[in-house]
Amino acid sequence: MSTTGLAPRLAAYHLLNAVTIDGRLLSEEIGGGALSRLSPEDRARAQRLAISTLRAADRADRMLKPFLQKRPPLSVRNAMRLGTVEIWSGEAAHGVVNACVEIVGRDKKTQSMKGLVNAVLRKVAAEREGAWDRLPIPRLPDWLRLPMIEAWGKPAVTGMEAAHYAGAPLDITVKSDAAGWAEKLGGQVLPTGTVRIPVGVQVSGLPGFEDGEWWVQDAAAALPVKALGNIEGLNILDLCAAPGGKTMQLAAAGAKVTAVDISPSRLDRVQENLERTKMKADLIDADALVYDVEGFDVVLLDAPCSATGTIRRHPDLPHAKDGSEFGDLIALQTELIDHALTLLKPGGRLVFCTCSLLPDEGEVQVEEALERHEGLTVEKPEFEGLDPAWLTEEGGVRLRPDYWAEFGGMDGFYLAVLTKAA
Numbered sequence: 001m002s003t004t005g006l007a008p009r010l011a012a013y014h015l016l017n018a019v020t021i022d023g024r025l026l027s028e029e030i031g032g033g034a035l036s037r038l039s040p041e042d043r044a045r046a047q048r049l050a051i052s053t054l055r056a057a058d059r060a061d062r063m064l065k066p067f068l069q070k071r072p073p074l075s076v077r078n079a080m081r082l083g084t085v086e087i088w089s090g091e092a093a094h095g096v097v098n099a100c101v102e103i104v105g106r107d108k109k110t111q112s113m114k115g116l117v118n119a120v121l122r123k124v125a126a127e128r129e130g131a132w133d134r135l136p137i138p139r140l141p142d143w144l145r146l147p148m149i150e151a152w153g154k155p156a157v158t159g160m161e162a163a164h165y166a167g168a169p170l171d172i173t174v175k176s177d178a179a180g181w182a183e184k185l186g187g188q189v190l191p192t193g194t195v196r197i198p199v200g201v202q203v204s205g206l207p208g209f210e211d212g213e214w215w216v217q218d219a220a221a222a223l224p225v226k227a228l229g230n231i232e233g234l235n236i237l238d239l240c241a242a243p244g245g246k247t248m249q250l251a252a253a254g255a256k257v258t259a260v261d262i263s264p265s266r267l268d269r270v271q272e273n274l275e276r277t278k279m280k281a282d283l284i285d286a287d288a289l290v291y292d293v294e295g296f297d298v299v300l301l302d303a304p305c306s307a308t309g310t311i312r313r314h315p316d317l318p319h320a321k322d323g324s325e326f327g328d329l330i331a332l333q334t335e336l337i338d339h340a341l342t343l344l345k346p347g348g349r350l351v352f353c354t355c356s357l358l359p360d361e362g363e364v365q366v367e368e369a370l371e372r373h374e375g376l377t378v379e380k381p382e383f384e385g386l387d388p389a390w391l392t393e394e395g396g397v398r399l400r401p402d403y404w405a406e407f408g409g410m411d412g413f414y415l416a417v418l419t420k421a422a
């Protein structure tokens with residue numbers, strides 16, 4: 001039996017199990033060395049396979065369902081999902097089927113299901129042309145879909161699911177000359193000034209990367225700093241700063257930046273990013289809740305959150321999580337807002353932002369902060385390319401993956417600029 005390409009498929013299968021069974025994120029698994037034994041090509045292929053399978057898992061399950069009398073164990077289902085997604089992305093079916101049969105045959109617990117995997121994947125391969133594309137766009141799991149429908153309505157959530165399935169383009173923030181860099185890199189300048197370039201390129205090999213002329217940053221993630229307007233010479237505290245996308249924006253705009261993060265290894269990445277882009281910031285390894293230097297003109301709080309706004313790029317998230325950690329994150333965000341306000345000078349500004357699609361981590365946080373803090377106000381958002389449809393009732397900016405469909409979407413994000421009483 002030919003099993004060409006087994007190593008990356010086997011690695012992808014282990015990644016799928018780590019995410020769906022153990023609740024681990026791909027970044028944790030890969031960062032922990034899960035693919036380190038593979039060649040660079042196989043590593044990239046394993047990662048691509050895991051990502052495309054997680055993104056399309058709901059569709060694969062729908063295709064598999066008529067061929068399964070009862071649900072096999074999740075690991076076997078993962079092998080079938082992997083095979084289904086590969087077959088319908090144009091891989092030669094016999095090689096895919098052989099590899100998936102071999103994969104389940106390697107584990108004593110699933111060995112007995114080799115025949116089932118073989119038979120089912122052959123049926124999947126024999127489906128009529130176009131069968132895959134006729135299946136619905138993959139849906140979010142109910143634990144996330146239902147609160148999102150409550151917040152945004154079903155048509156909006158369907159639009160977000162389409163954006164998640166389409167994946168994310170590659171966005172960069174340039175130090176200067178967006179039009180020039182767009183031309184050099186074959187991209188386009190988006191209405192808010194971010195440059196969007198074609199995907200599938202080796203980022204570190206592109207012109208301007210080595211020289212630190214730009215960094216990768218989703219267009220939505222670039223907006224909290226843009227919302228501050230002219231910050232030249234201001235004393236700014238970047239709380240929760242790593243890996244430093246916003247730190248670099250602040251420094252590039254001429255602010256004096258202090259960047260705090262609780263994770264020393266992530267802070268190393270801020271250092272590397274600053275070195276590459278030849279910019280400076282004071283880096284502090286600390287818990288933001290105990291950092292107590294006061295008197296800043298601005299505090300930027302990019303708080304830890306559910307990261308549900310980044311599912312286009314991280315399709316593992318809905319499979320690895322179940323929402324049970326979100327309550328603690330919301331409570332931490334509230335504490336961080338209250339503490340951040342104590343670090344501002346009177347009349348100073350706090351930018352609160354999260355890469356979340358849940359109002360509890362955005363709009364509601366700001367509404368409640370306004371109730372808790374007398375004299376706190378929300379500044380009217382203003383920046384290049386701001387669409388009035390993004391403005392929210394309490395005065396913040398809501399960004400969603402289904403926005404800018406004509407350009408290829410954006411991450412889900414929330415931001416508000418709050419002014420402390422003078």
Ligand SMILES: C[S@@+](CC[C@H](N)C(=O)[O-])C[C@H]1O[C@@H](n2cnc3c(N)ncnc32)[C@H](O)[C@@H]1O
Nearest residue numbers: 240241242243244245246261262263287288302
């Ligand atoms: C959303 S990320 C920040 C992204 C970053 N601002 C950027 O633009 O690249 C959240 C960060 O918060 C950090 N973090 C979480 N809890 C923290 C705490 N209590 N104090 C300081 N940093 C914290 C995490 O280590 C993580 O790097």
